Amino acid sequence: MSLKHAILGFLEFGPKSGYDLKRIFDRSVSNFWPAQHSQIYGTLARLEAEGLATMNIVPQTGKPDRKVYTITDAGRRAVHDWLLQEIPSIAPRSASQIQTFFLGLLSEPEILEVLRRRAKCLEEGIEELVERVPGPDDEAAKRSGRCAELDFYTYLTLDFGIERARFVLRWVNDLIEKVERGDPKRGGLAVFESRSEETKKANAP
Amino acid sequence: MSLKHAILGFLEFGPKSGYDLKRIFDRSVSNFWPAQHSQIYGTLARLEAEGLATMNIVPQTGKPDRKVYTITDAGRRAVHDWLLQEIPSIAPRSASQIQTFFLGLLSEPEILEVLRRRAKCLEEGIEELVERVPGPDDEAAKRSGRCAELDFYTYLTLDFGIERARFVLRWVNDLIEKVERGDPKRGGLAVFESRSEETKKANAP
DNA sequence: CCGGCCATGTAACAGGTTACATGATTGT
DNA sequence: ACAATCATGTAACCTGTTACATGGCCGG
Secondary structure (H helix, E strand, O other), X not given: OHHHHHHHHHHOOOOEEHHHHHHHHHHOOOOOOOOOHHHHHHHHHHHHHOOXXXXXXXXXXXXXXXXXXXXXXXXXXXXXXXXXOOOOOOOOOOHHHHHHHOHHHOOHHHHHHHHHHHHHHHHHHHHHHHHHOOOOOOHHHHHOOOOOOOOHHHHHHHXXXXXXXXXXXXXXXXXXXXXXXXXXXXXXXXXXXXXXXXXXXHHOO | OHHHHHHHHHHOOOOEEHHHHHHHHHHOOOOOOXXXXXXXXXXXXXXXXXXXXXXXXXXXXXXXXXEEEEEOHHHHHHHHHHHHOOOOOOOOOOHHHHHHHOHHHOOXXXXXXXXXXXXXXXXXXXXXXXXHOOOOOOHHHHHOOOOOOOOHHHHHHHHXXXXXXXXXXXXXXXXXXXXXXXXXXXXXXXXXXXXXXXXXXXXXX
């Protein structure tokens, strides 16, 4: 239920419309919590129904009306409770890990191809992330509508993303070296034991 | 679509039933790709419908019949294609990161409470993971139905899980120190600019 | 004239979680 | 007597993705 709480988190800084929120998500947390506008609008309606936010329509001339949402006390309590919640720091699902697990089914050149591509993607990703961190006196960032002085926790999450990507890149490069040295001795996966005889026979030869 | 391919990956090592697969998932990849039996059975039916596996019923005495699935050539091709696919190495969503982003809404003691709890969870998680890695001559593991000689890529994913958790733990501990030193200067999130006047006013004071 | 910004939504679909449901056998 | 193992499924639900839909205004 993180989208709900992230929206409430942003509403703590002032009333916003769905459109506002979409832009804010894209400019701040889209890195580790992307959100489509379709989802935002739906969630906002639910927040209002649950009494965590109130809505009022702001008519505009020449532009469509805005529906501006304001957080309520109940909403503030909900954010607070969520922030104190224990959330696992490691995601339970990793598509690249499950791919890695089965890499042994490929030939060595194919494995190296996959891993080198991975490394390249990571390098590019890191570059992109680094570009988003404005220096202490970043005029370009100021002009482009971004901001030179980042909030401590905003900077933190950006930094974490970069350092984590670097960590993964190091690991992938180590793995490439291992594969190049011929470390992976091919052998069946060892997860298949203590099964009925028919299946054992089917797995063995 | 990773569950589908993970199942096919396991089927490459021999025909298996849904029940078999559930146990295999729990003992091997549940760490980074958990699967419920409800999902496995459904997916198996779909694999058959798509011609990626064939099913035959194995009657048993005293036990329910087994539906044993065998991978087809089309299935093998599907796994192969999937393994060559480019999969992002960093998950796009991280619940703990989005929580971190809003930590500034809490008081300092609360922030430290959250972070220290996180560190504790990570330490416990690391211990659990380490216990699962059998040493080179691990009799206990052999007796308990696990296996002492791990396949290269099986070991790899386990190792990655541990190293990544250690990396995150180090990062959390660094953050705790920063917070204790009083580094986080409180200031509004800086993501709210270039907005219509009404909203600006609402955010500013 | 066309594309982009403003601003809102709906609907279909895919993937995963939780709970409900059945029923025989085996071990404590 | 009770719980666990074996073995299969269904159904409701939640979250997120993708595509479809509308419509005025402004700049190149």
